[in-house]
Amino acid sequence: MLSCDNGLIGYGSSVYEKRATRTEYSYLAEAARAALASAGVDKSEVDGLAISSTTLPPDNAATAAEYLGLELSWASVSTAGGAGAVISAINATQAVESGKARYVLCLAGGAQDMAFFQDRMLRFNAAIADYLAPHGFGGMNGLFAIITRKHMERYGTGREQLGRIAVHQRANARLNEQALLRDPMTMEDYLNAPVIADPLVLFDCVLPCSGAEAVLVGPLDRVAKEKQVRVQAGAERHNHPVGEVAPLSGGWEVFRDDLFNEAALGPGDMDFVQAYDDYPIMVAIQLEDLGFCEKGGIGPFLEANTMTWDGSFPLNTGGAQLSCGQSGGGGGLITLVEAVRQLRGEAGPRQMKNANHGLVSGYGMVGYGHGLSASAMILESVT
Amino acid sequence: MTATQSNPAYPQPRETPTNAPMLAAWREGMLALQECDVCGHVFFYPRSVCPNCWDPSLTWITSDGRGRIVSFSRIHRGLPEAFADEAPIVLAEIAVTEGALMLARIICDDAEAIQSALPVRLLSKPEAARYPLPTFTLD
Numbered sequence: 001m002l003s004c005d006n007g008l009i010g011y012g013s014s015v016y017e018k019r020a021t022r023t024e025y026s027y028l029a030e031a032a033r034a035a036l037a038s039a040g041v042d043k044s045e046v047d048g049l050a051i052s053s054t055t056l057p058p059d060n061a062a063t064a065a066e067y068l069g070l071e072l073s074w075a076s077v078s079t080a081g082g083a084g085a086v087i088s089a090i091n092a093t094q095a096v097e098s099g100k101a102r103y104v105l106c107l108a109g110g111a112q113d114m115a116f117f118q119d120r121m122l123r124f125n126a127a128i129a130d131y132l133a134p135h136g137f138g139g140m141n142g143l144f145a146i147i148t149r150k151h152m153e154r155y156g157t158g159r160e161q162l163g164r165i166a167v168h169q170r171a172n173a174r175l176n177e178q179a180l181l182r183d184p185m186t187m188e189d190y191l192n193a194p195v196i197a198d199p200l201v202l203f204d205c206v207l208p209c210s211g212a213e214a215v216l217v218g219p220l221d222r223v224a225k226e227k228q229v230r231v232q233a234g235a236e237r238h239n240h241p242v243g244e245v246a247p248l249s250g251g252w253e254v255f256r257d258d259l260f261n262e263a264a265l266g267p268g269d270m271d272f273v274q275a276y277d278d279y280p281i282m283v284a285i286q287l288e289d290l291g292f293c294e295k296g297g298i299g300p301f302l303e304a305n306t307m308t309w310d311g312s313f314p315l316n317t318g319g320a321q322l323s324c325g326q327s328g329g330g331g332g333l334i335t336l337v338e339a340v341r342q343l344r345g346e347a348g349p350r351q352m353k354n355a356n357h358g359l360v361s362g363y364g365m366v367g368y369g370h371g372l373s374a375s376a377m378i379l380e381s382v383t
Numbered sequence: 384m385t386a387t388q389s390n391p392a393y394p395q396p397r398e399t400p401t402n403a404p405m406l407a408a409w410r411e412g413m414l415a416l417q418e419c420d421v422c423g424h425v426f427f428y429p430r431s432v433c434p435n436c437w438d439p440s441l442t443w444i445t446s447d448g449r450g451r452i453v454s455f456s457r458i459h460r461g462l463p464e465a466f467a468d469e470a471p472i473v474l475a476e477i478a479v480t481e482g483a484l485m486l487a488r489i490i491c492d493d494a495e496a497i498q499s500a501l502p503v504r505l506l507s508k509p510e511a512a513r514y515p516l517p518t519f520t521l522d
């Protein structure tokens with residue numbers, strides 16, 4: 001158990017927009033205000049800050065504190081891309097547990113649109129700038145298309161099977177006012193969408209957008225019992241497997257057994273999964289690596305299950321990035337915020353009946369060919 | 384045969400002491416890989432130390448310029464302006480003879496002819512001049 005007494009006591013989201021109308025700090029502050037309000041904690045009580053953002057540098061945790069008028073005893077910035085926010089929340093829980101801070105705000109977001117994102121991708125890191133951008137590599141779409149084709153050819157995974165992730169998440173998003181993409185989507189719509197980077201089509205690729213997410217970590221007894229969310233276990237892994245360019249695993253399988261053992265639970269005990277969904281293939285690989293089905297078995301697994309909030313395998317119950325949009329680093333936190341909503345019973349029209357345990361996973365920091373960072377945590381509703 | 388011109392609109396790799404020998408070899412239409420003097424590891428992209436054992440004693444070797452497609456994509460949309468006219472661009476994971484894995488473009492008149500496991504070879508020197516990094520064609 002990561003912590004018995006400290007955990008997630010607040011959560012919040014900003015508005016999502018296709019184009020930035022404000023600065024990244026504006027979106028972060030809007031999400032943070034909502035998180036504090038949901039916990040009944042005042043800004044003056046916050047003494048810890050964990051920001052997950054790839055667009056914040058050269059600003060850092062201390063300059064963020066200056067901008068937002070916070071005085072801190074613990075501060076961190078994660079640079080693990082879409083895996084960073086979950087890692088932030090794990091670290092924040094440990095910081096509170098060890099007494100380094102009492103109330104830690106975990107923030108993630110971005111102020112961007114498609115043009116900003118496409119330009120930034122060319123300079124995402126040195127390996128991409130020097131060895132991929134000169135090829136006209138098509139951004140992340142090109143790289144994840146290569147991984148998707150490899151999985152399809154090695155394991156016989158079908159487009160229609162992977163498409164169920166996008167289609168079912170869209171059904172979830174239709175009950176989420178925050179989602180930027182809420183039009184109904186059928187399997188036929190999915191299969192006939194314009195090809196972006198084959199085998200990927202339009203609905204396989206996230207929409208870069210502006211927005212932010214926040215959670216507040218602190219002593220659980222600060223909020224009413226039904227609002228307490230315990231962090232049972234958390235783990236991260238970077239650059240697994242070493243030396244591969246387009247691997248079909250991402251690192252979760254390395255810590256999976258330890259993660260579930262720490263929580264004294266198994267995959268079958270999870271009432272839902274909120275997985276990092278930059279592309280359906282990465283959701284598929286996360287579910288395999290985390291043990292929800294065997295490696296290569298995701299196709300039949302998806303076919304046998306319904307991934308809607310009220311389905312046999314509730315997955316990304318708010319529609320996640322594929323339907324809400326990818327708000328920069330916020331893409332790594334939208335999953336955790338939705339998990340807290342479900343566990344508190346505050347998910348409105350998409351509230352699950354029995355949400356007691358859930359798994360949240362993160363993924364990101366694309367280097368020369370694939371995302372280098374993986375993370376996951378297991379959460380429990382205290383009541 | 385006249386050499387094709389390099390395309391100044393393409394993003395160019397930054398030349399550093401670490402990657403200069405690879406970029407110089409490509410200007411001659413060759414693929415230069417690094418081999419670790421200590422552990423024998425052969426790798427791409429260029430680094431100042433061996434990623435396997437961290438030894439800085441590395442020797443540049445010339446690849447035979449051949450390899451096999453591991454996986455690939457035909458990229459139709461979302462390309463930077465300099466590449467938009469060339470859609471679809473074929474980007475592939477390639478296992479070269481010497482054992483290194485790399486991502487590179489494959490130039491092919493008929494993109495539909497590309498398949499995983501097909502053999503590829505480097506473009507000829509005159510064709511190579513247009514492209515900033517080692518680029519392949521079907522063998």
Ligand SMILES: [Zn+2]
Pocket residue numbers: 419420421422423424433434435436437438
């Ligand atoms: Zn070595």
